[in-house]
Amino acid sequence: MRLLHAGHDARREGAPAREPVAERARGPRGIVRQSVPLHGLHEDRRGRPGGCGVEVGVRLHPFRLLEPESLPEAIETLGRLDGESRLVAGGTALVAMIRLGLVKPDRLVSLHRVPGLNRIRVDGGSLELGAMATHADIERSRTVRDGWPLLAEAVHRVATPAIRTSGTIGGNLAYAEAASDPAPALLCLNAEARVLGPGGERAVPLARFFRGFYEAALEPGEIVTAVRVPPPPAGARGGYVKFTSRSAEDKPLVGVAALVVLDGAGRCVEARIGLGGSAPTPVRADRAERALRGEALTDAAARAAAEAAAGEADPLSDLMGSADYRREMIRVWARRLLIALRDGTALRDGTR
Secondary structure, X not given: OOOOOOOHHHHHOOOOOOOOOEEEOOOOOOOOOOOOOOOOOOOOOOOOOOOOOOOOOOOOOOEEEEOOOOHHHHHHOOOOOOOOEEEEOOOOOHHHHHHOOOOOOOEEEEOOOOOOOOOEEEEOOEEEEEOOOEHHHHHHOHHHHXXXXXXXXXXXXXXXXXXXXXXXXXXXXXXXXXXXXXXXHHHHOOOEEEEEEXXXXXXXXXXXXXXXXXXXXXXXXXXXXXXXXXXXXXXOEEEEEEEEOOOOOOOOOEEEEEEEEEOOOOEEEEEEEEEEOOOOOOEEOHHHHHHHEOOEOOHHHHHHHHHHHHHHOOOOOEOOEOHHHHHHHHHHHHHHHHHHHHHOOOOOOEEO
């Protein structure tokens, strides 16, 4: 996102135009990472008394747009800015939070001018995704579709084509939302995030990357620069399914990814299950995986693994569904997905 301004919706509704409030910065550039206040995240602030739910008079908090041209430049200036600054990639989550008034940054720092962050390549047998690679880039990549089809399937489920075109894989993971579509698949693939900050570069396995509700394992000043995904095991079968409360374009009420390797007798040599919307963070269902390994993938085994996954889940209740309802949907969709992978059949997403 190159330029944001206030008054866009108001002009669309026929109101007088307002002066833009986002200013392109010409001076020093930099990035400051701060925690995001989450209270009121699900509050619907569009409605006004007598307004029938139509958004009226929305005005964005004034901010400046900074555009570093290299990662060293961004890291070098890190922490030197006063006020609040936010890193922006695709902006699909951040702009919504600004519009709701949950964050009021003085500056937005865009990575769009940093070269090489949208790369998709194979390096040493592993897939490397630059943090600015969009969901649409990944979905359309023949490299991903041929070598990592589980990931291609999961990113295809993200929201709408417009969101997939702008939303980035690095931003999706750094946002650390429990109801992420790519995260359960990446957990099944043993992916890791590459992070750069004042202390240098480090690799963080995704199993340890999600610390808590909307909290990633990023220290002050650190930026996700890439996601590295090892190749799937030979003979692996993988799939992702989501259950939503309204339509397939919604965030998943529950998302289930699974990867299994079966031997000639139909026994699970390897089993991995990733869950979204089932805990404060995306998680692997460790007990369910252990229940499957070494066992024939019968209907009863799939049911027992799904029961174990539901038992170790710790979902939250919200307006979309209660914790108990989410656990029941984990039972249903984990079982269906495992059976579909065993039988080699397609499984459609579900809506309530």
